[in-house]
Amino acid sequence: MANLLDYLDWRGDLTLEQSSFNEVDNLILAELSFVDFKDIVPGPGEGESVVLREAAESFFAKFPQGEKIDMGVLVPGAIPEMLRKMADSRRFGDMKLNCFVDHLDVGKGEQFAALAIETGDKGLYLSFRGTDDTLAGWKEDFELACMPEVPAQKKAVAYTWAVAKQFPRKKLRLGGHSKGGNLAVYAGVFCPENVQKRIIAVWSNDGPGFHNDLLDLPEHRRVAERIFSIVPKSSVVGMLLEHEEDYTVVDSDQLGFMQHDGFSWQVMGDHFITLRQVTQQAHLSDQELRKWVHGLSVEQRETFVNAMFDVLSASGAVTLTDLKDDSFKAVGAMIRAMKDLDKETRDGLWDFLAILFKSNLRMVLEGIQEETEKKRGPRRRIGKKKEEKNEEK
Template identity: 55%
Template sequence: MANLLDYIDWRGDLTFAMSPFNEVDNLILAELSFLDFEGIVPPVGGGAGIPLKKAAEVYFRLHPGREGDMGLIVPDCIPDLLKKAAGSARFSSMVLSCFTDLLDEEQGLQFAACTAEVGDGSLYVSFRGTDDTIVGWKEDFNMSFMDVVPAQREAVSYLRSVAAQHRRRKLRIGGHSKGGNLAVYSAVHCGAAIQRRILTVYNNDGPGFRTSMLQKAEHIRIADRITTIVPQSSVVGMIMEHEETFTLVKSAQKGILQHDGFSWEVMGHGFVHLTEDAPERWRNDLTLKGWISGMSDEQRRRFTEGLFDILSGSDAKTLTELTEDGFKTAAAMVKAMADMDKETRDVLLYAFRKLFLSKAQVIQEELIGKRRKKEKKEAKK
């Protein structure tokens, strides 16, 4: 199975003059926004940017021995992606600028973004998805009952600032997971003048929206430039409402692990597309999604508060810290769930099992499910 890293090995010698920007380039730049470029890439209004090759040199000098330390859910190979990109003709001379990284527990805000001058005269505005922080995960769940979350407001402000700093440049906007949601939201709400400069908006397996934007004039203006890419059994990308068509791509993983963009199979200058609406697409995890969609806004709010009261009760700030102190986390869960009704408690336990289990456990669960399905088929014969 070939992935993003293989793509750079194969096609990294091709400049954008030789091979135009494509969907794989988009995901590579979306993944790179997960890196901590604080003090390396200048902020918005901070002057000229820095070539990607130079940014990589400084990054690895400032983070010795932490090349694979990306947290529990962010792919550990993103630093490897940066290293390969820095050594390629296609990406090394890209100029990075406008880095921002905001985390505010009081506001419930997790937001980060970076902008790359691609090399074909355009910019790629990259919004970071949900990282390892518990604040970031809570903000994702807040999307289920809030019309606007703080990261979406920041995304609009960021895009407007970048557009003002780089006047007359054409824009591509993208992100993976929550970053894809932010890309779409910012493109819809940035204003007509900036929208005219947008070439494509990439939502890479990001969640949809609580309320419909379909009939809004600002959405209509940009709708035909939104590209939503999801793996064949997407879970995250199928949450809440989507109004655009999907591009289905093949993943080497199963179930929720397909959310990892490094599992998306690459061939040539694109992903391996599924030409038919593969049945596996509908085998996504509908239990949690269906339960949440059937709740009122107040019920969704209480569900979210209950879930994150459990997480915050352990004093952990990241998912990694949660797993490192398993006994304390378990004690906090038992205490927080004591007064909950059975239905809410059952769904919260289900959410934990699906969202926070190790990859090995998720794979094991998938295999058990397949075995049971096979046994049921044989029993019917």
């Protein structure tokens, strides 16, 4: 089955004039903000835009020829290859990059990165980086469940406002994958109304949702018809908390939690292969996780998140790669840290990990069954997709 890389091979020679911006282009640009463009692409207000092709050349020059570029434990390893194909294509190669920011504060548990892409069709795509390899980034993800606003969300709103002022005549698209999708929606909802009017679309690619009250706000209603949520068939991350109900479900060639990887999403032509709904097990996992979250007070949630990441950081690790590289030391330090927790917090942590493990196991088994059924014969799939109404006016 085909993915983002195949799409770049198929349609990379078509400019946006020949084939207009689509949902697959969105995910590619959402993934682009995972590339470290430090000292290559200027920050907001710091300089002229850099052609993507030239930025890619500068990025790859940092690494010895032929060396595999390690993106970390969770960031898709296919991103460097994606960047190479983008740079070699007519569709993406001449796009321009600007306003790159990359903020990390391990002590405060803050992680935020974003990139602005001039797409060449009078539009600007603001790409918000999702959860990366850092424990700080993962902690902030979990804080979405217990805090009305996390630092990255505040930064996303400020970033959108700053970039909109720097490019006053551009139509805006906002997007991101995972936490980046949440940040894109949050920024689209809470940016000034005059900036909202310039927004064509906001893309949340398997991004976690929000607390109930956000969906009822007038700020959200003003932009709701331009928010596009895309989740894989066994989504867990994208179904967390409350979200736009009119979401698109896409097929994936992975099983369980691994479907969160956007490079596993299946592409046909200029669109994703869509399904009618998420799988039964994904829906069940969503209900279990929501029930667990809603069973805790806000104070209990905050205590749990802090305790969980105190345990993960006990070995001195800053990233998941650190934990993987020195797993023996990490496990010993984490076990000792677990013993220092009070019984209620420790039991809550085990309950949460058990839900995640069971959820993934069920979805993997469901996926294996589905693949077996596919081999027996074709099944008709009915795709439902929300149409974009606010394209160039």
